[in-house]
Amino acid sequence: MEGKEEPAPAISAVLEDDDLLGEILLCVAFPTSLVRAALVCKRWLRLASAPAFLQRFGGLHPPSLLGFYVNTSMEPPRFVALPQPPELDTVVRRASFDLDTLGCAWHRVDCWNGLLLLTSGMHCWGATPTHTRGVRWPLYPARYIAILPTVPDTSMHDGFKYFHCEILPNGAGSDGLSYFCLAIGCKDQQSVLDVYVLRENLWAIYSSAVTEINEIELLLTSLIVDDKIYNLIRVSGILKLVSLDLASSCLSLVNLPEEVDYMSTELSLANDSRVHLIHVKGSQLRIWHYIVDKKGPANWLLVDTICLREICVNHMISIRMFEDVGNSALIVHAVGVNPGFLFLETDGVLYLFDLERKAAKKVYEVTQE
Known part of the structure; x- marks a missing residue:
């Protein structure tokens, strides 16, 4: 009777060594391929699903950018x-x-x-938020859409009525994902920042801070990392990074690097949970890390400078955006993790810059329709 052919000793030695097998699985280029590899056997599944392995895999193979949504005033956002x-x-x-x-x-x-x-409905400054908010998983159509409960319209602090509410996903939930709601209100030259957490389909207060800053206006979509919320605000005409520590309810303001302006600035996260500040000045893209030193004040560390003009020249894109229109017409819309990519708009044309591969292409152009 002919027996099953045994693998060569060298192959068997590799496949039976968890460390070597883990290094091989790290070479898989796409998450879809990793899932197929994990289905080989329980041992491969155990290695491929280990948190330490997934963290390394995510660092080596960041998520692919599938596309983007265009918001217009006449139609629902279009993918x-x-x-x-x-x-x-x-x-x-x-x-x-x-x-x-x-x-x-x-x-x-x-x-x-x-x-x-x-979010449904349009935001009106000073009006009580009455929007409907939902969560959608496009890659899992069967889950359809989850409608979140209505956010409270007044603070637990008397007299504060909310004029801004923002939903923030929190990856530390018991089921792997929960939600925070950042609500901002004001009265008598003061502002309140209340943070709610979604528990059993109800919003429960999680953190709260009252500040002497009047009518705080968040300029970007907030970031949440390590139990802190970050955003940019303008205080007396000066841009500052605002940090809300959810554990201590402590609100901090940090000056930005010199010559940073709002329209060409974004915040992003790194894989190691550090906050990035991305700013376009002329044709130069500068990336800072926000450094928090327990023994001293917080500071900004310039970690990279990328010449966008050079990328455009190498990919046959007009460099007129850097020569004729000026900084005020360059708008940074979104930045990827680390950051891996950058959306830059000028004169109604949207460009996608792949910062890792130093590549760029036009991906959208606004028309009258």
Whole structure:
């Protein structure tokens, strides 16, 4: 009887060594391929699903950018797909990015690691927020959409009425994901920042800070990392980084590097949970790390400078945006983790810069329609 052929000793030695097998699995280029590898056997699944392994894998193979949503005043946000390698085509085809069939007039969409935070209704300064907010997983159409409970309209501090509410995903939930709500109100030259956490489908107060700053206006989408919320605000005409420590309810303001202006600035996160400040000045993109030293004041460390003009020249893109229109017409819309990519708009044209590969291309152009 002919027996089953045994693997060569060298191959067997590798496959039976968890450390070597883990290094091999790290070479898989796409998460879809890693899932297929994990289905080989329970041992491979155990290695591929270990938190330490997934952290290394994510650092080596950051998530692919599938596309982006265009917000207009006349229609629901529309998804614009980007070309994908064959390994991801099947996943994208099975996904559902269209918002028209979700049964509500969604006017705003925020993207977070494959999750969509949807808001219906338009925001009016000074008015009580009455928006409907939902969560959508485009890559898992069967889950459809989850409607979040209504956010309170007044603070636990007497006299403060909210004029701004923002939903923030929190990856530290018991089920792997929960939600915070940052609500801001004001009265008598004071402002309150209340943070709620979603527990058993109810919003419970989690942290609260009252400050002498009047009518705080957040300039960007907030970031949350290590139990702190970060954003940019303007105080007496000066841009500052605002940090709210959720554990201590302590609000801190930090000056930005010199010559940083709002329209060409974004915040981003690194894989190691550090905050990045990205700023475009002329044709130079500068990246700072926000450094918090327990023995001294917080500071900014310039870690990289990238010449966008050089990238454009190498990819046959006009450099007129850096020569004729000036900094005020360059708008940074979004930045990836670390950061891996940058969306830059000028004169109604949207460009995508791949900062790791030093590549760029035009991905959208605004028309009269």
